[in-house]
Amino acid sequence: MLTAKGYPNRLGVGGWLGGGRWGMERYLYTLHRLTGLGLIFYFLLHILVTSARAFGEAAWVASMGRVTGPLFTVGEYLVFLAFAFHAANGLRLAFIELGWGVGKPFEPVYPYKTSVDFQRPLAIVALLLAALLAAAGTLDFFVLHKGVTP
Amino acid sequence: MDFANVKEVTYRVRRFDPDKDRAPHWEEYRIPYAPGMTVLDGLWLVKELHAPTLAWRSSCRMGVCGSCGMLINGSPRLGCNTQICELETTTVAVGPLPNFNIIKDLVPDLMPMLETHRQLLPFIVRDDHEEMEKPSGEFWQSPEELEHYLQFSYCIKCGCCMAACPTCATDPVYSGPMPLAQAHRYNSDSRDNGFTHRRQVLEGERGPWRCHFAGECSRVCPKGVDPAKAIQLMKRELVADYFKLREQRCPARLAETPKGVARREGIPEAPAPTVR
Structure with a gap:
């Protein structure tokens, strides 16, 4: 591959937010990445905590004792919200990546209508689905199982 | 204002x-x-x-x-x-x-983008080398087949899509919207047979799977090329190819000169070629 010359001008993580026209899908893209990273972090933590069972019952009880309390309840709630968004938006992305909902190629005539406009209903459905999941999760966390600890 | x-x-x-x-x-x-x-x-x-x-x-x-x-x-x-x-x-x-x-x-410095573009063979690839080197006529193509790639052929390689792409912002390996859209432009051309050659470059980290549809490339494109659409359609082709479901097509045949037809009245003869 040809190496680039000159002063480096790659935007880096800041480019997830800036450098465009700030469409709704860019927010979804950034949020999808951030929630994905959050879920990976949670899974690593989850494996670390539950692996204590391999060292006997006492280690397991001690390990579980370290992850109880209101801070962890809120943390788990945030993980659930991240899951709700990531799952719903992931379904939208899976649809789009199979070429569904982006429209067929056609001769562009100004003002241009792009695949982003075509898939907008999918994005709205994904957000509604995420909101529905989040509402169900909120009900479960703070009403139905309030104060219940594992 | x-x-x-x-x-x-x-x-x-x-x-x-x-x-x-x-x-x-x-x-x-x-x-x-x-x-x-x-x-x-x-x-x-x-x-x-x-x-x-x-x-x-x-x-x-x-x-x-x-x-x-x-x-x-x-x-x-x-x-x-x-x-x-x-x-x-x-x-x-x-x-x-x-x-x-x-x-x-x-x-x-647009050279890395243009070099990736070059590697994705942005031209008609066919097996009939003799016809490609010394063309004897035009390849047949219907208006419907033309529409499959026409939109993507308006690309002027300005690089605006690459500058807007959030994946390009953090990933120097990713090919980016312009080269990928142009690869799809040729993959979807009925005269072309270079899908398998381009697939070798498209597989892995450089390929379209790093695109997660932020849609910025299509929003900023000054020509309405819609690279995001091209990339998603390319992914569909790659998935279909993986499951052996991709339509195997023969590249368009040579359009034969019509025989046994008479010129309609009032239509003038074509001018003589200026280059021989």
């Missing part, structure tokens, strides 16, 4: 001289404004009145050549295609396209 009474505008230009500067910096210039001025017109005035060493690329001044892609008030756009009044502010911030190294001032 009403531009009727505006007489002057301020240009904030990101300057970088590799022989003098250690890092880019912003400089401000005030220039007279006239209705209908484009950002590119303003740059010429800045060069004429204040900064004779200011460097940028431009050529056609009508949104065709794709040379003057630059970051204008935070958005990658063509300087010649953007009127100052449509920015709705009297301060015009102009920088080089991000995600490309800066050669000087507003001149980005």
Whole structure:
């Protein structure tokens, strides 16, 4: 591959937010990445905590004792919200990546209508689905199982 | 904002001289404004009145050549295609396209993008080498087959899509919207048979799977090429190919000269070829 010359001008993580026209899908893209990273972090933590069972019952009880309390309840709630968004938006992305909902190629005539406009209903459905999941999760966390600890 | 009474505008230009500067910096210039001025017109005035060493690329001044892609008030756009009044502010911030190294001032180094484009074989690939080297006629193609790739063939390689792409911002390995859209342009051409050759480059980290549909490339494209659509359609093709479901097509055959037909009255003969 040809190496680039000159002063480096790659935007880096800041480019997830800036450098465009700030469409709704860019927010979804950034949020999808951030929630994905959050879920990976949670899974690593989850494996670390539950692996204590391999060292006997006492280690397991001690390990579980370290992850109880209101801070962890809120943390788990945030993980659930991240899951709700990531799952719903992931379904939208899976649809789009199979070429569904982006429209067929056609001769562009100004003002241009792009695949982003075509898939907008999918994005709205994904957000509604995420909101529905989040509402169900909120009900479960703070009403139905309030104060219940594992 | 009403531009009727505006007489002057301020240009904030990101300057970088590799022989003098250690890092880019912003400089401000005030220039007279006239209705209908484009950002590119303003740059010429800045060069004429204040900064004779200011460097940028431009050529056609009508949104065709794709040379003057630059970051204008935070958005990658063509300087010649953007009127100052449509920015709705009297301060015009102009920088080089991000995600490309800066050669000087507003001149980005587009070579990595163009090299990736070259590797994806942006031309008709066929097995009939003799016909390709010494063409004896045209390949047959229906208007419906033309529509499969026509939209993507309007690309002017300005690099605005690459500058807007959030994946390109953090991933130097990813091919980016322009080369991928152009690969799909040829993959979906009924005259082409180069899918398997291009697939070798498209597999892995460089390929379309790093695109997660932020859609910025399609939003900023000055020609309505819609690279995001091309990339998603390419993914569908790759999935279908993986499951052996991709339609195996023979590249378009040579269009034969009609035989046994008479010319209709009133249609003149074609002029003699000027090149033999």
